[in-house]
Amino acid sequence: xxxxxxxxxxxxxxxxxxxxxxxxxxxxxxxxxxxxxxxxxxxxxxxxxxxxxxxxxxxxxxxxxxxxxxxxxxxxxxxxxxxxxxxxxxxxxxxxxxxxxxxxxxxxxxxxxx
Amino acid sequence: xxxxxxxxxxxxxxxxxxxxxxxxxxxxxxxxxxxxxxxxxxxxxxxxxxxxxxxxxxxxxxxxxxxxxxxxxxxxxxxxxxxxxxxxxxxxxxxxxxxxxxxxxxxxx
Numbered sequence: 600x601x602x603x604x605x606x607x608x609x610x611x612x613x614x615x616x617x618x619x620x621x622x623x624x625x626x627x628x629x630x631x632x633x634x635x636x637x638x639x640x641x642x643x644x645x646x647x648x649x650x651x652x653x654x655x656x657x658x659x660x661x662x663x664x665x666x667x668x669x670x671x672x673x674x675x676x677x678x679x680x681x682x683x684x685x686x687x688x689x690x691x692x693x694x695x696x697x698x699x700x701x702x703x704x705x706x707x708x709x710x711x712x713x
Numbered sequence: 714x715x716x717x718x719x720x721x722x723x724x725x726x727x728x729x730x731x732x733x734x735x736x737x738x739x740x741x742x743x744x745x746x747x748x749x750x751x752x753x754x755x756x757x758x759x760x761x762x763x764x765x766x767x768x769x770x771x772x773x774x775x776x777x778x779x780x781x782x783x784x785x786x787x788x789x790x791x792x793x794x795x796x797x798x799x800x801x802x803x804x805x806x807x808x809x810x811x812x813x814x815x816x817x818x819x820x821x822x
Contacts, residue, residue, distance in 0.1 A: 630808060640814055642757075642812040643811075644809070644810070644811050647808070647809065657809070657811075689757065700747070700762065701747075701759045702759065707756075
């Protein structure tokens with residue numbers, strides 16, 4: 600099993616450009632999450648999904664959109680990138696079964712917006 | 714609002730000394746609490762969850778609902794414990810999981 604994978608690993612964008620980050624998991628997990636990691640601020644939840652076709656806002660959703668068309672994939676979109684979105688983005692997934700809350704994380708995507 | 718606070722950005726202790734990483738949370742319901750660790754160049758991984766009451770790599774954490782705390786402790790630090798540690802809170806039936814700002818633990822030889 601590959602676990603949780605993220606594509607791309609690195610990206611540099613110009614202000615105003617758009618891009619999509621892909622998160623894929625092969626563990627048949629129900630729940631998936633997108634976080635951003637910034638120095639001194641830890642991980643902040645952007646959006647999450649509790650199942651195929653569902654999405655919900657996290658702590659810092661503005662400027663991002665997500666989609667979960669397939670259970671194994673969770674896409675994070677930036678429609679018009681801003682320098683404030685320079686960050687490391689982490690995706691995670693976990694089973695939906697009650698009591699099993701361990702999240703499995705991807706390796707991260709380092710995004711720089713100039 | 715739900716919140717996780719880790720007051721120390723950096724904690725530096727000598728090898729063999731006790732370690733305590735502080736975590737306080739804000740949530741009126743029944744919390745699900747976790748400690749995650751990120752070693753250098755590795756992915757975030759689960760270290761402990763309060764519900765299992767286990768000891769992993771010598772670390773323990775006890776949920777204190779009165780003080781709304783979930784501090785991580787280890788009696789004798791080892792050099793390989795150097796890492797970034799995050800406390801996390803699960804709520805809304807644990808569908809939503811938020812993290813604190815993290816504490817970097819540095820173990821001096």
